[in-house]
Amino acid sequence: VCLELWHACAGPLISLPKRGSVVVYFPQGHLEQFPDLPLPVYDLPPRVFCRVVDVKLHAEAASDEVYAQVSLVPESEEIEQRLRDGIFEGGGEEEDFEATVKMTTPHMFCKTLTASDTSTHGGFSVPRRAAEDCFPPLDYTQQRPSQELVAKDLHGYEWKFRHIYRGQPRRHLLTTGWSAFVNKKKLVSGDAVLFLRGEDGELRLGVRRAAQVKCGPYISSSMQSSVESD
Amino acid sequence: VCLELWHACAGPLISLPKRGSVVVYFPQGHLEQFPDLPLPVYDLPPRVFCRVVDVKLHAEAASDEVYAQVSLVPESEEIEQRLRDGIFEGGGEEEDFEATVKMTTPHMFCKTLTASDTSTHGGFSVPRRAAEDCFPPLDYTQQRPSQELVAKDLHGYEWKFRHIYRGQPRRHLLTTGWSAFVNKKKLVSGDAVLFLRGEDGELRLGVRRAAQVKCGPYISSSMQSSVESD
DNA sequence: TTGTCGGCCGATCGCCGACAA
DNA sequence: TTGTCGGCGATCGGCCGACAA
Numbered sequence: 001v002c003l004e005l006w007h008a009c010a011g012p013l014i015s016l017p018k019r020g021s022v023v024v025y026f027p028q029g030h031l032e033q034f035p036d037l038p039l040p041v042y043d044l045p046p047r048v049f050c051r052v053v054d055v056k057l058h059a060e061a062a063s064d065e066v067y068a069q070v071s072l073v074p075e076s077e078e079i080e081q082r083l084r085d086g087i088f089e090g091g092g093e094e095e096d097f098e099a100t101v102k103m104t105t106p107h108m109f110c111k112t113l114t115a116s117d118t119s120t121h122g123g124f125s126v127p128r129r130a131a132e133d134c135f136p137p138l139d140y141t142q143q144r145p146s147q148e149l150v151a152k153d154l155h156g157y158e159w160k161f162r163h164i165y166r167g168q169p170r171r172h173l174l175t176t177g178w179s180a181f182v183n184k185k186k187l188v189s190g191d192a193v194l195f196l197r198g199e200d201g202e203l204r205l206g207v208r209r210a211a212q213v214k215c216g217p218y219i220s221s222s223m224q225s226s227v228e229s230d
Numbered sequence: 231v232c233l234e235l236w237h238a239c240a241g242p243l244i245s246l247p248k249r250g251s252v253v254v255y256f257p258q259g260h261l262e263q264f265p266d267l268p269l270p271v272y273d274l275p276p277r278v279f280c281r282v283v284d285v286k287l288h289a290e291a292a293s294d295e296v297y298a299q300v301s302l303v304p305e306s307e308e309i310e311q312r313l314r315d316g317i318f319e320g321g322g323e324e325e326d327f328e329a330t331v332k333m334t335t336p337h338m339f340c341k342t343l344t345a346s347d348t349s350t351h352g353g354f355s356v357p358r359r360a361a362e363d364c365f366p367p368l369d370y371t372q373q374r375p376s377q378e379l380v381a382k383d384l385h386g387y388e389w390k391f392r393h394i395y396r397g398q399p400r401r402h403l404l405t406t407g408w409s410a411f412v413n414k415k416k417l418v419s420g421d422a423v424l425f426l427r428g429e430d431g432e433l434r435l436g437v438r439r440a441a442q443v444k445c446g447p448y449i450s451s452s453m454q455s456s457v458e459s460d
Numbered sequence: 461t462t463g464t465c466g467g468c469c470g471a472t473c474g475c476c477g478a479c480a481a
Numbered sequence: 482t483t484g485t486c487g488g489c490g491a492t493c494g495g496c497c498g499a500c501a502a
Contacts, residue, residue: 116484120473125483168477171483175475346463350494355462398498401462405496463502473492481484 002204005154006057008108008194009066009206016068017052022079025050025072049075059154064185064207066154107134107197110208118182118189123175124161131163131172134197138165149174151195151203159205232434235384236287238338238424239296239436246298247282252309255280255302279305289384294415294437296384337364337427340438348412348419353405354391361393361402364427368395379404381425381433389435 007014017023027044050072059066109130111117117124126135138145146164153159162176187193190210197203237244247253257274280302289296339360341347347354356365368375376394383389392406417423420440427433 114484116486119485121486122474122476128482164475166476167483168479169482173475179474344463346465349464351465352495352497358461394496396497397462398500399461403496409495461502463500465499465501466497467499468497469495471492471494473490475490476488477486478488479484479486481482 002152002154002196002198003057004108004198005196005204005206006059006066008110008196009059009064009154009208011208014066016055017070019052019055021052022075023050023052023070023072024048025074049079051075061155063209064154065209108194109134110192110194112192112210113187113189115189118187118191120179123173123178124193126163126172126174128172130195131165134195134203135163135172136201138163140165149203151205153204154206232382232384232426232428233287234338234428235426235434235436236289236296238340238426239289239294239384239438241438244296246285247300249282249285251282252305253280253282253300253302254278255304279309281305291385293439294384295439338424339364340422340424342422342440343417343419345419348417348421350409353403353408354423356393356402356404358402360425361395364425364433365393365402366431368393370395379433381435383434384436 025048026046027048028046051074052070053073054069054071056069056071057066058069109127111127111130114125116122135149136147138147144164144166146162146166149161149163151159151161159181160177161174161181164173164175165171166173181187185207187207188210192208192210193205194208195203195205255278256276257278258276281304282300283303284299284301286299286301287296288299339357341357341360344355346352365379366377368377374394374396376392376396379391379393381389381391389411390407391404391411394403394405395401396403411417415437417437418440422438422440423435424438425433425435
């Protein structure tokens with residue numbers, strides 16, 4: 001999974017702990033996901049100091065929803081006590097990925113889809129700055145310059161679009177290929193699409209759904225066995 | 231869930247134990263569904279004699295796959311021993327539902343879908359006997375007699391079809407409404423559709439997917455807690 | 461008896477610039 | 482600069498009988 005794309009899709013509010021850092025794990029939050037769990041969990045402490053041994057980035061195959069798999073191992077009581085006393089060694093600092101992305105990957109844009117963008121009547125209207133920043137330059141000497149764009153999503157799947165500069169006044173549009181993308185990703189007006197040009201010039205794209213009723217972040221049970229493994 | 235329709239969809243190879251009967255439960259088969267189960271399961275006996283206290287019929291909302299929820303309670307050791315000795319009281323007899331259905335519900339048919347049935351080019355060709363057995367009679371004095379059919383699926387959802395008798399030579403067809411059904415149920419050539427007219431004359435329909443790679447029957451963990459409850 | 465096809469017509473898709481916010 | 486619309490050509494869906502398996 002492309003690191004920059006993952007964070008772009010996750011949005012600025014999401015930050016992840018660094019691998020090797022220490023975080024506080026609240027079993028209660030985990031339990032609320034499994035009210036019927038047949039485990040003897042009544043004596044679990046309210047919080048456990050854990051070392052982050054791995055962070056894996058994923059995306060739902062069906063919805064493209066991004067999530068992270070954070071593997072934890074409980075710290076020894078000794079270290080735990082020192083942490084409790086305020087001696088934070090390798091504490092739970094997080095990476096400010098937005099800032100990093102802005103510096104190393106300036107060629108990115110995110111647009112909230114309009115009714116016209118998602119209707120079957122036409123294509124996608126690309127903001128001028130976005131097209132100039134992220135897409136390969138067109139041959140503006142032609143009357144209606146166009147090219148084929150190829151962009152990979154979080155799963156590595158390649159999407160093809162016809163990018164054309166036309167109309168009076170002139171504007172950038174994605175036409176052929178766009179509706180297929182909207183349909184497959186089940187995008188609706190209000191959702192956002194984002195493009196991102198990597199250092200290598202490779203184009204990537206992702207989606208960010210409009211805010212909706214959510215069930216809160218899912219905490220998988222495989223995390224639990226990591227905790228138990230100590 | 232309609233009892234006859236459930237068994238029609240399940241097919242002739244599926245039979246269920248009667249409520250109140252005694253069956254042999256193999257924990258091993260259950261465990262294979264949960265290789266990572268964090269339970270102390272090493273001392274489970276290879277088989278447990280159980281009383282069937284309930285049998286509930288269900289169908290997957292997404293795929294219409296039928297499955298049954300069989301609630302078990304372990305028998306006492308005493309009865310278990312008597313059963314072991316060959317004294318079968320209320321043993322695990324099963325209902326031959328196919329035979330019962332054939333007697334009480336003769337108005338049923340099952341057809342494997344052809345390429346033409348599932349193509350977008352046309353509708354569904356109804357076998358003559360099927361239409362005459364299951365559908366309300368048409369007014370054959372008309373040149374192209376037709377009627378609207380309404381049929382409920384396993385979830386109670388009503389599907390509407392235009393049933394027409396036309397062509398040279400004459401044949402029964404389902405036209406308007408058929409493609410919507412094919413799309414929603416994601417039917418492909420090789421799958422089967424089945425119609426069934428109940429005693430009350432009400433029409434029902436179900437699907438039976440073509441044989442494919444399966445993961446074997448799913449054994450839910452709620453069954454487990456029933457076993458544990460003793 | 462019924463599976464597939466060509467013909468045909470209407471609905472929808474999707475590309476275009478006009479126009480205005 | 483860009484969101485929405487009318488126009489319109491191409492494609493597709495879906496109903497029909499012809500024909501043959």
